[in-house]
Amino acid sequence: MTDTILYERTGHIARLVLNNPARHNALGFEELAAIQTYLAEVREDEQVRVLIVTGWGDKTFCAGASLDQLGTGNLSGDTFQATTDQLAALQIPTICAISGNVYGGGVELALSCDFRVGIAGSKLRVPAAAIGLCYPISGINRFVERLGIVTAKRILLAAEELPAETLLELGFLDHLVQPAALDETTERLAQKIAHLAPLAVRAMKQILQQAAAGQIDEAQAQALSMQCLESEDLKEGFAAQKEKREARFKGK
Structure with a gap:
């Protein structure tokens, strides 16, 4: 198992951590396989009532799928979609603590969670149209379901770069806090849900x-x-x- 993905459970709260800040927490084949393994563990663990997904590093939460591996054919969009689908299908509530900027498939990873907490000063962009890539169908459907067709067009068709304040207005973020308050805010929300x-x-x-x-x-x-x-x-x-x-x- 790769050390670029970490997992732990404390009481009723589990945490999945992207741990490759040197590569902006990009997700290659090994990372996606590890995430799928841990999500399967979460699904089978009756003690888990809430899952927090976050990333190490103060610059980027997740840069999405590894472009190097996509370009060489070592990683397919289907593998990434299988991972986000698995996350979205969990029966327990999930919280994404977006610890920095979020790009590409990292946006969908966050959208696959039920709640999103972001930090001031961060930004979002999905550059698929800028590099000639049609975003995967199930991913497009997730953008429309979670954000509506108008916002999905802004993010996917126009490849807009959106600041955190706009993301709060559009409903992508449920909470917007200062970076120092991210962990506390996320933990408080997780504890509240875990006691329901x-x-x-x-x-x-x-x-x-x-x-x-x-x-x-x-x-x-x-x-x-x-x-x-x-x-x-x-x-x-x-x-x-x-x-x-x-x-x-x-x-x-």
Whole structure:
């Protein structure tokens, strides 16, 4: 396993860290394979309630797929898309702590998370049109689903460079903070989500994702709702409200 991707879990919060700042945290075949392995581990670990994705270095969060490997054919867009699809499909909430500038496929990596925290002074650009590359189809669909067609055109067709303040206005960022506050803000959000009822959070995430895609599976949505109604967590939630204390959810 490459040391350019790090993973750890503390309590109910897992962290996936891009650890190649010398190459602007670009993702080659080894990095993508490691990310896929760790995401599979997250999926199977019932203790994980929130995943944080971030990167080391104060300049670039992620420069996207390795252009060197793409140019030589050692890396395909399909491999990158398989990774972002796997991240987006996780049932638990995910938070991207964007530690610097974000480019190319790094933008989609961030978009594949449920929440994004960015820092003042950073910027975003997807240069696919500037180098003659048509962005992968599932990636284009993710841009449209998450940001809308107008913003997707600005980012993909016009290859605009957008500052953090504009990204907040467009809804790409949920929170915009000073660099020194990134870790604290992200941790606070993760802790808040980790203390919510896991079954309810996962159920609503699945239904919200289906709604965003324009095709809610009514039978599945109803089954998810009933699972929450019949759960021990709901009983605990009502008891905590009545007793004026913090609920202790078990995800059952």
